[in-house]
Amino acid sequence: MTSTTPTETRHSRADRTRPGRYQVDLDTETWWWSDETYRIHGFEPGEVVPTTEMVLAHKHPDDRDTERHVLDDARRTGEPFSTVHRILDVHSEAHVVSVVGEGRRDERGTTVSIASFVHDLTDSVSRFAAEQADASIRAAASSRRDIEQAKILVRLALEVDDDEAFSVLRRSSNHSNVPLRTLSQHVVREVDSSASPDRPFEASRVLAVLKAPPAATPVG
Template sequence: MTEPSEGAFEAALAPGTQLPVGRYRLDLATGQWAWSDEIFLMHGFAPGEVVPTTALMLSHKHPEDRDRVDGVLEQAAATGAPFSSVHRVRDAHGKIRTLAVTGQGRPDPDTGDIVELFGYFVDVTGANEDIAQREATAAIQASAERRASIEQAKGVLMVGLGLDPDAAFERLRTASNHLNVPVRDLATWLVEWFRRPGVTTFPSREELVEFLAAPVPPTHVDPPDAATLPGERTGPDVD
C-alpha cells in the first residue's frame, strides 16, 4: 500500500471542495482529546461513543504512518509551531481512510509552555482516491502512447526493410541494446524522424539502417533538404 498523497491535502483546500472537517483539542498534560462529531465519524464511531485518547488514536493509525505522525505531534507539542500532515487510519469498521490534520500549539500564559494542541481534521479519502485514479489513468495513457510508438516504428521497419512484425521488433530491440537507449525512446525518435516536416517519400533501406545505427532525437532532426544524411549529427553534437 502506498503512502497517502500530500496532493490530497492540496485538493481538500481547492475552491469548491466540500469535504468532512472536524475540530479537535488535545490536552498535552492528560492526553485527552476533544473531538467534534465529524472526527468521531471519521474514525467509525457515533458521536460520543468512545472517549478519545492518544492511545485510541494510535490504535487506529496505519502502522506505516504511525511513527511519522507521532513525530509531527511531538514536534508541535515541543514548539507550538503550526503543522500539517496527511496520514491513514483504519476506522472501527476496518475501512482505510486518509485524513489530513492541521493545527498549532497553545502556550500557558504564565509559563509559556505548550499545554494544548488544537486544529482540524479533514477527511480527504475521496480526494486521495481521485488523485490515485487520475495518476493511474495518466500512467495507462502514457503506456498506451509508448506502445503506439513502438507499433508505428515496427510498421516503418516492416515496410522499409521487408520484415515481419517479430523481426521488426527484434531489429528495434537490438539497436536499443547497442545504443543503450530504451526501445520506447528509440521507437519515438524513429517515428518523429519519419514524420519530420517536408518528408514526401518513404525512407530507403539504407536511410533506415543508418538511422538505427546513429539515431537522432527529435530536437536534433534536420529538415529533409539539409545537407546532412538522416543519421549524421551536426554542430556541437559532433565528437
Template sequence: MSTVTPSSPVDRPLRTEGSSPVPGEALAGTVHSKPVNEAPTQPGRATGTGAAAWDPLTALTAGTAEPAARFRYDVRSGDWWWSPGMFDLHGLTEGEVEPTTELLMSHKHPEDLAATEQTLRSVLSTGEPFCCRHRVLDTHDQVREVLSVGEAVCDADGRIATVQGYFVDLTSAFAVATSQAAAEVLMVEARRPAIDPVIEQAKGALIAAFRLTAGAALELLTWRSEETGTDLAIVARGLVAEFHSVHDDDLSAARRACAYLGLTALDED
C-alpha cells in the first residue's frame, strides 16, 4: 500500500493501481500551513440571516433524514466525526462502525474516487473551501448522488486543524428531474422560462464562494428551495441580498453562503 508521509509532495498519488483506499495517516501527511490573509475562523461561528431563520438540523419532522449530513475530520489525530445522517447516507447505523478515511473512500463510486482524493488533498494543502459532486455506494449497493461542501479551519498559528462540511443528498432530486425530463423533452423549448437575472446572480455568488460549476450552483439553490418550500427565485433573491448587505462580521464568502443556506452549527454536538 502506498502512503504519504509528511515529507511527501502534495501531488504524490494517494494510492497505486489495485491498492486499498488512502488511510487516515496518508491524508494527515499532506497538511501544510494555510496562507492566512485574515484572522483564522473559528468552527461553528457562522452567522447570518439564513442561520437564524432556518436550522436544517431541526426543521424536519421526527423520523426523517437530515437534509444535510455533517462531518468533521481532525487533522492531528486523524479521527472523523459523522452525524447520524452521514451513517444513514452510507447505509450504516450510527455507532455500527467507527468512521475512518478508509471507510469513507471505500464507499466512493470507482469513477469518482480519484477526483474525491484530489479534493481532499487540495483542501489539506491550501485550506480553501470546496464544493464537488460525486456518487456514494451505500452498503446496499445503491448509488447516492451527493454534493459535498466544506472548508478547513485553522488554529491560532494558521495551521489547518480540522476539515468540516456537509454531504447534501441529491438522489431524489435527480430521480424526479430525470422522470420529468423524459415527459417534457418534446415541449421544452415552448415551456422554457425566461432567464431570471437574480437566479443567475445567486449562481454567480455560489460559483465564486465555492469554485463550483454553474450546474452545481443551480442544484444547491434548488435543494434549498425544495427543503424550505420556498420559490427558487425567492431563495436566489435572498442570497444576493445577503451578499450585498453590509455586515459587521468578517465571514468569508463561503461561510456566508453556508449560513444563508442553513448549513451551520457544525460544532454544537
C-alpha cells in the first residue's frame, strides 16, 4: 500500500485550487473538462467521460435543482452567468465552487455551446466564512457579468474577437478614467434603452459611449 507524502498532498491541493475550465457542445451533449476540472471533482484527468447527467449528479443535493435551472437558462439564452454552489467529489467530499461562463451562439443566434471557468474555493473559505464571503463573491461575479455583456456588444459593434473587444473596453476605461464595470454598465444600459423588436442593433450607440462615457454612479 502506497502512502501519501505531505509533498504529494500539497501538490494535489495546489492542482485542485487552480482554475478549471469546461465546455459543452449542446448539439452533441459532448463535455470537455480541463485537467483541473477533473481534479476538482476528485478524478484523474481523463479517468471518466463527463456527461450532463454526471455533472448534475456531482452537485450537492441541496443545490442541484438551482444549478439545473442555471444550466437550462444558459442553454436557452446564451447570456453570461455566474453561480456559487457546492459539489460532491468522487469521495463524497463537499467543495464550494464558483462558476462563471457564457453561451456561444452561431450566426443564427442559436446557443451552440457553453464555456465556463470553475474555481474551487474550499481550501480558502471555511464553512462560516463561506456564508460571509458569498455576498462579495456574488458582487465580483456581477461585475464580471457586466463586463462580459459589454464585451459582447463591443464585439458586435466593431466585429472583433473577444480579446480585442476587452482591450477596447479597457482602453476606453483608462482614457476616460471611468471604472471598467461602470463603463460596461453604461454600454449595456445605452443599448438596452434603444432596444425594440423592430429596431436593429445600433453600433453607433456603443461607439458613442466608448468615446465619451458619462461619469455616473454604477448600478448594483
